[in-house]
């Protein structure tokens with residue numbers, strides 16, 4: 148009886164697989180989201196092909212017609228065809244460097260909070276070498292997540308020369324590629340260029356700061372330069388914490404191949420029999436309505452589907468102590484800062500670098516990393532005393548740490564010189580002027596030490612609600628005194644596996660602590676980190692003008708609530724530029740608002756305005772942190788003049804921001820148009836966050852969504868450093 152039941156179950160399960168694998172009887176798998184279709188040919192015994200990815204195919208005829216157009220390898224392997232760009236290369240035990248992967252089976256299953264998970268199982272025709280390709284659909288957000296898993300049953304290790312996450316191809320056209328480059332103090336600047344024949348790389352091999360130079364994200368506009376609200380656009384971002392490579396190749400047939408994954412340079416991986424090598428996820432989407440929709444797809448996915456850790460939790464307004472006191476953290480100043488911040492309505496205080504080190508007090512960057520004991524000479528009564536002061540002032544409390552790093556001048560280095568990474572016979576290059584090095588996270592004891600830094604802080608001080616996790620050095624002297632000689636090329640991958648292991652342990656034990664990912668500013672701005680982190684520090688540059696550009700760039704993939712954005716002093720410490728306080732607030736309010744300055748240096752008028760701005764932000768916080776973002780006027784095309792807005796999901800409320808940094812004599816500004824509203828609805832428009840009385844006449848007026856979007860409003864912001872914030876509320880008119 149038991150056996151019969153088992154056989155029936157087996158029959159049922161195999162029918163489900165077969166039925167889904169050959170849903171149309173032709174081996175074609177369809178993976179759909181709300182507005183898009185992905186078609187793959189996965190015939191048993193044949194190499195899988197990508198047939199189509201684009202806007203939704205509505206009829207069987209459309210489907211039939213589109214199937215013949217692309218026919219690109221779904222996961223091209225190096226070997227039999229050697230001249231093409233490839234997603235995977237493996238050297239077998241016998242020295243054969245090729246793969247010939249064909250479909251074994253296909254499975255599809257429903258996912259709990261998403262759409263479907265499709266698994267396409269591939270096997271080499273000759274060798275016991277297997278690749279599973281995964282595609283998870285998020286229908287509502289029009290997002291697909293893809294990754295691969297590789298294993299084998301060969302006698303000895305197989306060396307993976309490359310193992311990309313995926314390969315996506317787009318049909319013959321002209322393409323424009325947008326990417327997000329930068330360096331310290333000017334991260335995620337947007338640039339676009341036409342894709343020429345050949346290869347383009349968006350890549351990183353810094354080891355730690357994996358988004359400080361290029362961000363691991365790409366937007367491809369098909370047929371014309373990209374626009375916000377029209378045109379066919381593909382976009383993808385790699386969720387990885389380490390070195391990556393997004394390779395774009397416009398091949399001789401003018402098909403564009405996009406191959407994202409771990410950067411294989413210096414990372415050949417010796418895969419033992421039975422071990423599964425899982426690649427990072429590539430998250431992608433498509434829109435026929437321009438890149439604005441692309442961004443909203445990513446934002447909604449991050450907020451609703453866990454792309455951003457605790458994405459649905461409102462974020463507190465915080466004061467960070469860094470630009471206020473730098474290394475001179477001390478009770479008197481910090482207590483005063485907390486008191487001042489509470490008086491303007493702040494919600495959390497974060498103590499930055501400089502609070503630790505006993506034998507070697509941390510007074511500059513040259514010492515103490517690793518010695519995570521509070522310096523009682525600076526902080527009377529220790530961390531608990533600060534937490535108590537924060538609580539007395541009605542604030543939460545947060546703390547800065549940089550746990551992967553070690554200074555040569557530290558007690559930790561004296562005790563564990565072997566914990567750094569490096570190469571035999573060479574002196575480890577540390578960060579010039581700092582004696583700062585990275586620790587070897589391939590060592591279990593180092594990972595345990597890092598976990599314990601956080602664990603000890605959070606168990607000893609349950610009043611710590613927030614951690615700013617920094618990383619101010621890259622990996623130099625790639626190599627490990629811990630790994631055997633034939634596994635030295637594993638270092639980058641093993642480091643990040645170690646790091647992710649620590650993050651996972653922290654999240655299992657402390658699901659509610661808020662964590663910021665920071666690496667000399669915006670060096671860790673990607674979904675590999677955001678799986679564990681609530682937000683990221685966009686840049687060490689807090690100048691409001693440059694922030695408009697950087698936050699604009701970051702907004703293409705990341706929701707505003709994830710972008711920590713602080714009002715700092717004037718003149719600004721990075722640029723020397725003096726920008727009025729209102730403008731500074733109006734820019735910072737389009738992210739997770741915070742402050743980073745000495746509030747005591749403000750005059751009464753500024754204090755009053757700060758209080759007002761913080762209250763305003765509390766009112767619009769749900770719109771900014773969870774609403775749909777519409778980019779309107781781009782600073783890149785208008786010398787910093789910009790506007791954007793956030794609309795709630797039922798289009799009943801919105802908040803609009805416009806910036807006019809430079810005065811131009813005789814300039815006649817066009818009306819500022821909006822987007823994302825309900826054209827049929829009527830909205831009451833009111834200026835908020837004004838210094839004095841609201842400046843616009845429409846304040847009491849009611850305007851239709853259609854008018855606001857097609858005609859727009861003329862706004863009184865033609866002066867130097869002028870900005871405006873408008874709140875829109877849908878009204879019912881009888």
Ligand code: GLA
Nearest residue numbers: 469499500665666667668687
């Ligand atoms: C990095 C961070 C800054 C600050 C300093 C402290 O540069 O990006 O915000 O925390 O480190 O050393």
